[in-house]
Amino acid sequence: MTEPLLSVRSLSIGVKRGSADPTLIVDDVSFDIAKGERFGIVGESGSGKSLTLRAIGDLLPRGVEVLSGSILYNGTELVGMPRSSRRKLMGPEIAMIFQEPMTALNPVVRVGEQIAEGPRRYLGMSRAESMTRAIEMMAKTGIPDPVRRARAYPHELSGGLRQRIMIAMALSCNPRLLLCDEPTTALDVTVQHQVLRLLEDLCDDSGAALAFVTHDLAVVNQTCTDLAVMYSGHIVESGTVREVLRDPRHPYTQGLLDSAPDFDRPERPLIPIPGFPPNVASRPSGCPFAPRCPLVVEACRTAMPPMETVAPGHGAACIRADRTSRELVAR
Amino acid sequence: MIDRLKFIPGRLVQSLPVALGVTLIVFFMAHLLPGNAALALLGERATDASVAALTEQLGLNRPIWEQYVIFLTRLLHGDLGQSLTYQLPVTDLVMQAIPVTMSVLGYALALSLIISIPLAALAAFRPGGARDLGVRSYTLLGQGMPQFWVGIMLILLLGVNLKIFPVGGYGTTMVDHLYFLFLPALTLAIAMCPTIIRSLRSSMIDVLGSDYVGTAKSKGAYGVALLRDHVLRNAAIPTVSVIGVNLGYLVGGSLVIEQVFALPGLGSLMINAIFARDFPTIQGVTLFVALFVVVVGILTDVIYTMLDPRVDFASKDQT
Amino acid sequence: MMSPAELLNARQQQRRALRSRSIKPWYRNGALMAGIVIVGTLVLIAVLAPLLAPYDPIAQDLGNTLAPSSAEHWLGTDKFGRDVLSRLIWGAQVDLRVGFLAVLIPFVFGSVLGAIAGYFGGWLDTILMRIVDIFFAFPFYVMVIVLVFIFGSGETSIYLATAAVSWVSYAKIVRGEVLVAKKQDYVTAARLGGMSHGRILVKHIGPNVLSQAIIYGMSDIVMDIMAIVTLGYLGLGIAPPTAEWGSMINDGQEFITTQWQQATIPGLMVVIASLGLSFLGDGLSDLLSPERRK
Numbered sequence: 001m002t003e004p005l006l007s008v009r010s011l012s013i014g015v016k017r018g019s020a021d022p023t024l025i026v027d028d029v030s031f032d033i034a035k036g037e038r039f040g041i042v043g044e045s046g047s048g049k050s051l052t053l054r055a056i057g058d059l060l061p062r063g064v065e066v067l068s069g070s071i072l073y074n075g076t077e078l079v080g081m082p083r084s085s086r087r088k089l090m091g092p093e094i095a096m097i098f099q100e101p102m103t104a105l106n107p108v109v110r111v112g113e114q115i116a117e118g119p120r121r122y123l124g125m126s127r128a129e130s131m132t133r134a135i136e137m138m139a140k141t142g143i144p145d146p147v148r149r150a151r152a153y154p155h156e157l158s159g160g161l162r163q164r165i166m167i168a169m170a171l172s173c174n175p176r177l178l179l180c181d182e183p184t185t186a187l188d189v190t191v192q193h194q195v196l197r198l199l200e201d202l203c204d205d206s207g208a209a210l211a212f213v214t215h216d217l218a219v220v221n222q223t224c225t226d227l228a229v230m231y232s233g234h235i236v237e238s239g240t241v242r243e244v245l246r247d248p249r250h251p252y253t254q255g256l257l258d259s260a261p262d263f264d265r266p267e268r269p270l271i272p273i274p275g276f277p278p279n280v281a282s283r284p285s286g287c288p289f290a291p292r293c294p295l296v297v298e299a300c301r302t303a304m305p306p307m308e309t310v311a312p313g314h315g316a317a318c319i320r321a322d323r324t325s326r327e328l329v330a331r
Numbered sequence: 332m333i334d335r336l337k338f339i340p341g342r343l344v345q346s347l348p349v350a351l352g353v354t355l356i357v358f359f360m361a362h363l364l365p366g367n368a369a370l371a372l373l374g375e376r377a378t379d380a381s382v383a384a385l386t387e388q389l390g391l392n393r394p395i396w397e398q399y400v401i402f403l404t405r406l407l408h409g410d411l412g413q414s415l416t417y418q419l420p421v422t423d424l425v426m427q428a429i430p431v432t433m434s435v436l437g438y439a440l441a442l443s444l445i446i447s448i449p450l451a452a453l454a455a456f457r458p459g460g461a462r463d464l465g466v467r468s469y470t471l472l473g474q475g476m477p478q479f480w481v482g483i484m485l486i487l488l489l490g491v492n493l494k495i496f497p498v499g500g501y502g503t504t505m506v507d508h509l510y511f512l513f514l515p516a517l518t519l520a521i522a523m524c525p526t527i528i529r530s531l532r533s534s535m536i537d538v539l540g541s542d543y544v545g546t547a548k549s550k551g552a553y554g555v556a557l558l559r560d561h562v563l564r565n566a567a568i569p570t571v572s573v574i575g576v577n578l579g580y581l582v583g584g585s586l587v588i589e590q591v592f593a594l595p596g597l598g599s600l601m602i603n604a605i606f607a608r609d610f611p612t613i614q615g616v617t618l619f620v621a622l623f624v625v626v627v628g629i630l631t632d633v634i635y636t637m638l639d640p641r642v643d644f645a646s647k648d649q650t
Numbered sequence: 651m652m653s654p655a656e657l658l659n660a661r662q663q664q665r666r667a668l669r670s671r672s673i674k675p676w677y678r679n680g681a682l683m684a685g686i687v688i689v690g691t692l693v694l695i696a697v698l699a700p701l702l703a704p705y706d707p708i709a710q711d712l713g714n715t716l717a718p719s720s721a722e723h724w725l726g727t728d729k730f731g732r733d734v735l736s737r738l739i740w741g742a743q744v745d746l747r748v749g750f751l752a753v754l755i756p757f758v759f760g761s762v763l764g765a766i767a768g769y770f771g772g773w774l775d776t777i778l779m780r781i782v783d784i785f786f787a788f789p790f791y792v793m794v795i796v797l798v799f800i801f802g803s804g805e806t807s808i809y810l811a812t813a814a815v816s817w818v819s820y821a822k823i824v825r826g827e828v829l830v831a832k833k834q835d836y837v838t839a840a841r842l843g844g845m846s847h848g849r850i851l852v853k854h855i856g857p858n859v860l861s862q863a864i865i866y867g868m869s870d871i872v873m874d875i876m877a878i879v880t881l882g883y884l885g886l887g888i889a890p891p892t893a894e895w896g897s898m899i900n901d902g903q904e905f906i907t908t909q910w911q912q913a914t915i916p917g918l919m920v921v922i923a924s925l926g927l928s929f930l931g932d933g934l935s936d937l938l939s940p941e942r943r944k
Binding site: 095 | 547553561639
């Protein structure tokens with residue numbers, strides 16, 4: 001079996017608090033992404049999915065740090081790497097796309113220049129060469145009239161165009177791994193679909209792997225091949241998209257599916273998950289989902305359930321994962 | 332770019348009332364003086380005959396609005412009256428003094444940018460850290476020090492004790508000027524820096540927390556390159572406004588500094604005129620300085636527009 | 651749409667919530683305490699000058715001019731043989747007093763004008779803003795110097811000159827605050843309840859808006875002290891032989907090579923006073939508008 005492109009092991013991220021115990025936001029998370037694979041990370045706000053992605057990209061906000069664990073990229077350990085070497089990876093190897101394209105683009109620089117910056121810095125291209133490449137990339141991402149548009153400023157473009165600019169910028173140096181932090185959440189539904197198709201096509205073309213963070217199961221269903229479901233800083237279920245969505249074994253995953261609209265069965269009632277995710281600072285011991293879980297038993301509250309393999313390549317962190325939730329909760 | 336500068340003519344027109352208001356106030360200054368204005372203009376030792384003659388000549392016995400029109404007309408021809416002490420046109424004296432004052436101001440602006448930008452960056456990259464606290468202590472202290480006193484301290488330290496710089500005077504050649512003007516410019520710069528640093532630091536912190544800096548980092552930019560290409564271009568924008576607003580205060584400060592360092596600029600002209608009760612000169616310098624501030628305001632708007640492509644002055648509200 | 655009573659209640663709740671959320675009591679506020687200590691000490695020195703100063707500040711002793719510091723004269727004597735320490739202590743009285751008093755008139759005048767202009771808007775507001783723009787074109791020091799020239803030197807002129815120049819800042823600040831405040835729900839509620847404009851201005855908008863003016867006032871005191879000291883340095887301020895820090899610096903500049911403390915120490919006093927007032931201002935700012943902290 002070939003080595004995975006990205007291998008995250010027991011990653012914990014949080015805020016150090018002097019002599020007191022650090023506040024854990026992401027707790028002991030592990031997953032692999034193979035070359036060219038499209039991997040989705042699903043969860044609500046506060047689940048820690050964005051921070052996980054940012055840790056891979058070395059873009060954690062001030063005060064938040066990787067507390068323990070390892071991130072192996074192509075066999076090289078990223079945690080603890082000096083900043084200067086780390087930055088050399090960003091761009092040609094790893095690139096990131098952000099959620100809100102309006103704030104993610106520099107408002108006072110023309111978009112063409114912003115796309116050209118990467119190639120100029122990493123591929124050693126001249127000003128003219130990098131600008132040509134920028135226009136090429138803009139054309140590839142389906143931006144009409146790219147030569148003229150390259151001279152525009154971000155505020156002069158629509159949301160969909162701005163996101164395409166971000167994609168062009170990210171792919172301009174041919175990265176092997178593309179990190180996407182909810183790239184379509186801020187877009188209209190029709191535009192979302194186009195942008196997702198674009199991402200898929202471009203990644204197929206270049207062979208880049210995709211790490212896709214979202215709260216929207218439908219998006220994951222469409223775009224990704226494998227996924228991990230995160231809740232309150234833990235991965236509670238992982239496997240291929242088809243497998244997990246067909247046969248969810250963790251009550252949270254089931255809850256997510258039940259609360260999401262299903263276009264195949266529009267008459268099915270939406271059932272929200274009662275309660276709220278736990279506050280980061282005051283997590284109860286045991287399974288973090290216990291307070292909201294319809295299948296909870298006493299044993300759930302004593303310790304964090306380990307990841308059980310329920311089927312080849314499909315794991316769920318629930319002590320009742322052996323029986324599908326569908327059987328247990330009568331509808 | 333050019334069509335975004337189309338707002339300039341409109342802006343100039345907008346400034347006219349302010350400029351007119353300035354001339355009005357300067358005009359009335361003469362009439363605030365106790366006693367006859369002609370007497371004030373000629374000085375206390377003037378004879379009755381010359382006072383009468385000047386009154387006639389300046390039309391001081393005409394209604395006041397007529398006098399204002401005369402004043403304005405003369406102004407538009409560049410006539411600011413005659414200095415009582417030197418018996419020379421005030422305009423000439425002002426013209427002679429302008430280069431000195433402007434050099435000090437420009438020099439001070441350059442120095443303060445050189446000092447402020449690195450300090451603000453140091454503070455902004457790690458807010459709350461040791462360097463930040465150091466920088467903020469400096470800004471706190473700096474705002475409490477009287478400018479002229481700072482000048483004297485600099486003279487004491489660098490001019491007297493270490494003998495690196497001269498303690499006063501202007502010099503004759505260009506190189507001389509750079510040398511002689513260094514201490515006064517530094518004094519002004521030290522006075523300006525706290526305001527600039529506070530504004531720059533604050534906007535840098537905002538910029539550094541922004542998403543597009545995250546994007547830049549995700550493209551591998553960091554350190555000086557990040558600062559230059561991304562942070563400064565955005566953080567400079569509100570600071571330009573702040574500098575523009577404070578330039579007025581600074582001009583006043585430079586006038587005082589000229590006294591400390593014995594520089595033959597507008598400040599010395601003004602102060603000497605005050606002691607000599609040379610009112611036309613006082614009026615002339617005040618007028619020039621105020622109009623200069625108005626022009627600086629317009630220039631600031633122009634620079635602001637050039638820096639920030641999102642700004643559209645045509646629809647800008649006046650707050 | 652809530653009833654006016656509900657709106658008012660909402661406002662009260664908001665105020666209560668803000669207060670309970672405020673971080674620490676006033677005596678724990680470092681900046682405020684430091685400011686109170688420093689300014690308090692200086693004020694004490696100024697008030698107790700007759701008791702503290704060892705000599706009469708204007709008494710000359712021409713046989714003992716420019717003496718270095720010694721047991722009898724801790725800071726030496728100036729060119730007229732006057733004790734520098736005594737002049738320093740008495741100078742505190744002059745500079746602090748004039749600094750404090752000089753902000754009162756512009757504060758009141760400017761705030762009232764700004765509030766009226768901001769609240770009623772329309773042509774009143776436009777005219778005021780034009781006038782403010784015109785005044786802002788004149789550099790502070792230039793105007794103060796010229797006005798002092800016109801009014802003659804002396805304490806009253808200083809008050810008149812600074813008042814004429816600084817009222818605009820208060821007007822601008824208060825106007826801005828009123829513009830924001832008058833859009834708040836609690837004002838709408840009060841209008842719906844039939845309150846007259848005057849009462850609204852005084853009871854509702856006033857307290858919230860004035861806090862910003864007071865905070866600015868602290869920095870204005872610093873500016874005025876600077877102005878007085880600068881005028882004193884230029885020879886345009888309080889007439890000699892009254893002891894005043896600015897004129898002391900001027901006196902001392904001649905002898906910078908031999909008796910450097912004569913020019914340096916009065917300046918240090920100004921720095922200390924400014925620091926104290928800045929701390930006070932920062933502390934007040936935290937206290938009066940914690941949600942605005944940057």
